[in-house]
Amino acid sequence: MSQDFGTPVAAPHATTSNNTTRIMATVMLALAPSTLYGFWLYGWPSIYLWLITIAAALFGELFFLRLRDKDATPVLLDGSAVLTGWLLAVSLPPWAPWWIGAFGGLFATTLGKQAFGGLGQNLFNPAMVARVALLISFPVQMTAWVSPAPLFSAAAPGAIDGLMIFFKGITPAYDALSSATTLGFAKTELSRGVDLLQSAAQAPALSFFGNRSGSLGETAAWLIGGGGLVMLFLRIISWHIPVAMLVGIGLPAAILHAADPARYLDMGSHLLSGGAMLGAFFIATDYVTSPNSPVGKLVFGAGCGLLTYIIRTWAGYPEGMAFAVLLMNSLTPIIDTYFKPRIYGRDRRGAPLPTNN
Amino acid sequence: MGFLDRFLKQPSWGVHPDDHKRPAADVPLRHLPPPERIYMPLHQHVGGAARPVVLVGQQVRKGQLIAEAQGNISAPIHAPVSGTVFAIGDVTAPHPSGLPLKAITIDADFRNDWVEADIPADPFALAPEDIAKRAAAAGVVGLGGATFPSAVKFALGKRLKVSTLIVNGGECEPYLSSDDRIMRDFADQVVDGARLVMHAIGAREALVGIEDNKPEATAAMRKAAAPYPEVKICPVPTRYPMGSDKQLIQTLTGKEVPSDARAAEVGVLVHNVSTCAAVHKAIRLGQPLVERIVTLNGGAIAQPGNIYAPLGTMIGDLLAFVGLKETPARLILGGPMMGTPLLHDRIPLVKGASGILAFNAREASKPDAGPCIRCGTCADACPMGLLPMEMAARIRVHDLEGAETFALADCISCGCCAYVCPSHIPLVQYFSHAKGELSNNERAKLRGEATKRLTEAKMARIERENQEKAAAAAKRKAEREAAKAAAEAASQQAQGETA
Ligand code: SF4
Ligand code: SF4
Numbered sequence: 001m002s003q004d005f006g007t008p009v010a011a012p013h014a015t016t017s018n019n020t021t022r023i024m025a026t027v028m029l030a031l032a033p034s035t036l037y038g039f040w041l042y043g044w045p046s047i048y049l050w051l052i053t054i055a056a057a058l059f060g061e062l063f064f065l066r067l068r069d070k071d072a073t074p075v076l077l078d079g080s081a082v083l084t085g086w087l088l089a090v091s092l093p094p095w096a097p098w099w100i101g102a103f104g105g106l107f108a109t110t111l112g113k114q115a116f117g118g119l120g121q122n123l124f125n126p127a128m129v130a131r132v133a134l135l136i137s138f139p140v141q142m143t144a145w146v147s148p149a150p151l152f153s154a155a156a157p158g159a160i161d162g163l164m165i166f167f168k169g170i171t172p173a174y175d176a177l178s179s180a181t182t183l184g185f186a187k188t189e190l191s192r193g194v195d196l197l198q199s200a201a202q203a204p205a206l207s208f209f210g211n212r213s214g215s216l217g218e219t220a221a222w223l224i225g226g227g228g229l230v231m232l233f234l235r236i237i238s239w240h241i242p243v244a245m246l247v248g249i250g251l252p253a254a255i256l257h258a259a260d261p262a263r264y265l266d267m268g269s270h271l272l273s274g275g276a277m278l279g280a281f282f283i284a285t286d287y288v289t290s291p292n293s294p295v296g297k298l299v300f301g302a303g304c305g306l307l308t309y310i311i312r313t314w315a316g317y318p319e320g321m322a323f324a325v326l327l328m329n330s331l332t333p334i335i336d337t338y339f340k341p342r343i344y345g346r347d348r349r350g351a352p353l354p355t356n357n
Numbered sequence: 358m359g360f361l362d363r364f365l366k367q368p369s370w371g372v373h374p375d376d377h378k379r380p381a382a383d384v385p386l387r388h389l390p391p392p393e394r395i396y397m398p399l400h401q402h403v404g405g406a407a408r409p410v411v412l413v414g415q416q417v418r419k420g421q422l423i424a425e426a427q428g429n430i431s432a433p434i435h436a437p438v439s440g441t442v443f444a445i446g447d448v449t450a451p452h453p454s455g456l457p458l459k460a461i462t463i464d465a466d467f468r469n470d471w472v473e474a475d476i477p478a479d480p481f482a483l484a485p486e487d488i489a490k491r492a493a494a495a496g497v498v499g500l501g502g503a504t505f506p507s508a509v510k511f512a513l514g515k516r517l518k519v520s521t522l523i524v525n526g527g528e529c530e531p532y533l534s535s536d537d538r539i540m541r542d543f544a545d546q547v548v549d550g551a552r553l554v555m556h557a558i559g560a561r562e563a564l565v566g567i568e569d570n571k572p573e574a575t576a577a578m579r580k581a582a583a584p585y586p587e588v589k590i591c592p593v594p595t596r597y598p599m600g601s602d603k604q605l606i607q608t609l610t611g612k613e614v615p616s617d618a619r620a621a622e623v624g625v626l627v628h629n630v631s632t633c634a635a636v637h638k639a640i641r642l643g644q645p646l647v648e649r650i651v652t653l654n655g656g657a658i659a660q661p662g663n664i665y666a667p668l669g670t671m672i673g674d675l676l677a678f679v680g681l682k683e684t685p686a687r688l689i690l691g692g693p694m695m696g697t698p699l700l701h702d703r704i705p706l707v708k709g710a711s712g713i714l715a716f717n718a719r720e721a722s723k724p725d726a727g728p729c730i731r732c733g734t735c736a737d738a739c740p741m742g743l744l745p746m747e748m749a750a751r752i753r754v755h756d757l758e759g760a761e762t763f764a765l766a767d768c769i770s771c772g773c774c775a776y777v778c779p780s781h782i783p784l785v786q787y788f789s790h791a792k793g794e795l796s797n798n799e800r801a802k803l804r805g806e807a808t809k810r811l812t813e814a815k816m817a818r819i820e821r822e823n824q825e826k827a828a829a830a831a832k833r834k835a836e837r838e839a840a841k842a843a844a845e846a847a848s849q850q851a852q853g854e855t856a
Pocket of ligand 2: 740742775
């Protein structure tokens with residue numbers, strides 16, 4: 001053997017078998033159980049909504065890349081656009097009309113992601129950018145909830161009826177299913193001057209198992225939490241952000257509820273409803289838009305949790321997770337600057353350690 | 358040690374690549390019959406190249422000095438075989454650049470005719486400086502890959518009052534097992550060498566760190582070290598880069614070497630197990646460093662294993678000895694994490710070469726790089742606590758100063774970050790490039806400053822000369838005027854007298 005080896009490649013000459021696509025796929029797998037549960041709970045219209053949101057997210061990415069004359073195939077295959085569409089879909093009202101999903105999906109990957117330069121460049125979580133844009137532009141459709149009508153149950157629309165709902169909006173035949181979420185209900189009751197203790201009897205059923213009205217894939221706290229634990233176990237995410245965020249929501253909720261149960265919802269309702277679980281495990285943990293150091297993650301997670309609680313309790317929107325995450329996203333670069341890991345041989349501020357010999 | 362204990366003691370840095378050390382590590386050591394011609398490069402260590410002291414056509418014996426050290430940090434070169442000096446010319450350097458390197462070529466006469474050895478009766482009766490002198494004369498350099506002349510390090514240890522010698526048997530690079538083999542087969546030499554080094558640097562104890570994936574080596578070393586309580590065998594967790602000085606020091610002593618400082622400044626000195634064995638040979642047997650154990654491994658090699666070979670052997674000859682199953686897709690000097698890719702196999706074996714890897718196409722394939730998803734895995738893996746993605750992001754936009762503020766200079770190029778990156782970004786390549794640029798800039802700046810200093814000195818000199826000239830002229834003028842005045846005065850006086 002005396003051949004030349006051409007341009008030598010630099011060390012290391014070994015690499016992990018992990019890759020971006022695999023990470024995205026694992027997250028989707030962790031997200032699948034709660035999504036499937038959502039499909040079962042809300043039937044065909046939710047399945048159509050999920051499909052169109054993901055398709056729109058993919059199309060938005062493709063469209064933007066073609067516009068910039070880039071090779072789209074490897075980017076589409078990395079799975080990040082699908083995941084963005086999926087995360088958006090599970091945070092939408094399950095019977096939202098088709099154009100909500102289509103508009104949201106497109107918005108997420110074009111203005112939420114590619115406009116910043118594509119994967120890894122965006123400052124804000126694309127799915128939450130789209131969700132907030134939808135919430136502001138279409139408040140009516142974005143807060144039109146339905147009671148669960150499990151697939152194959154008598155009340156549930158079939159595949160064809162589902163298509164009708166999906167394209168035409170909720171038809172009079174299914175009006176009876178319209179409902180409010182726990183948080184929305186609490187908000188309305190409070191604004192009507194009814195205190196929460198009195199109205200608790202008529203509150204929409206809230207259970208750990210998620211058999212209640214809410215977004216497509218966020219009602220079953222146990223399935224989302226389970227998916228989150230799987231990701232923790234596989235080291236896709238670390239515990240810092242989820243724990244800090246849940247504490248950030250739960251702690252003020254517990255304190256204020258203890259002080260004045262008539263005005264403040266209890267901790268359990270706060271943690272198990274709205275996007276709290278989804279946000280803690282799947283949204284706030286987004287690599288691109290969250291800090292990197294362990295301490296930075298704790299600060300970020302606590303901020304997300306606290307802001308969520310504040311918005312839910314005192315702002316005009318019943319649900320604050322998306323806003324909270326976006327606000328904290330904007331702080332990520334600053335958090336990253338202030339909370340760096342300590343460098344070997346240097347103190348926290350980066351000065352070399354003293355020599356003692 | 359309980360499970361929880363083990364779990365808690367796991368370092369939080371580093372990576373765990375598949376080690377691929379076996380079966381090569383378990384194959385008994387083989388000796389390479391001396392090749393017909395060897396090529397001994399003059400520069401096999403950090404510091405100045407050695408200067409030849411033999412002539413073409415001259416007969417040399419094995420172990421004879423053929424090039425002497427030049428400068429404070431340098432090491433001499435000895436003949437690995439007996440024979441005739443055939444030429445003093447260029448070979449390809451063991452470096453990806455493929456640049457030429459001066460080497461002494463010797464045609465072997467296969468007589469294995471050693472030079473006379475100078476063996477002290479009791480080396481522990483020698484002054485520590487004598488040990489250092491003998492190791493220096495034998496051309497001993499760090500064999501773990503750093504190739505720093507050992508005697509220079511001994512002197513440093515003595516000067517800075519080092520109390521602990523750390524013997525590095527980490528060998529954390531995947532695929533490599535030459536240190537493992539040395540500890541298994543020559544444990545007595547390693548322990549004796551370690552004791553000699555302790556004597557040379559005045560250390561009270563020696564801690565031998567061995568990764569716990571080498572139970573045979575640990576057992577052999579335990580046995581060899583049993584009579585000497587000052588030599589302690591310490592298994593350490595298997596984790597790359599445990600063989601890096603700073604990480605091994607931290608694991609064994611809990612001490613951190615301050616940034617910009619040397620290990621000796623926290624009272625420890627690290628020497629590799631192979632280096633200790635070389636010190637043993639230099640002092641006890643009077644044998645200079647002319648041979649070493651090198652691991653030949655990788656998917657393209659028919660009989661992977663460890664080979665005892667004369668330095669200066671062409672890598673091609675070593676590959677022929679172990680046989681090739683297929684044409685290697687990549688040839689690497691050293692381990693896969695930090696090793697140097699080679700352009701071809703017409704490159705001689707040098708002192709710091711612990712392994713030669715011939716990778717097949719599957720092992721050599723590298724996935725294409727994608728964008729950084731800021732997953733932070735690289736930062737978690739970095740044993741130095743750096744933020745590789747932040748440094749890379751700045752280097753990508755040519756902001757080298759920005760990268761420097763993230764302590765780029767502290768990067769030990771271990772490759773953990775690039776290894777774990779799910780986007781397969783060649784992070785180390787970025788860092789090497791930036792470090793190179795920065796040191797170029799630094800050099801240019803120093804050159805610039807030197808030029809400026811010289812120019813200023815010249816200006817000052819001219820200025821001074823001008824002033825001196827002016828002063829001299831003024832003095833002369835003053836003298837002339839004084840003389841004139843005196844003459845006038847004299848003439849007036851004369852006139853007066855006449856008047
Ligand atoms: S491991 Fe790679 S993708 Fe992840 S943050 Fe580091 S450079 Fe970026
Ligand atoms: S930044 Fe340097 S020291 Fe840190 S893992 Fe990468 S190569 Fe190793």
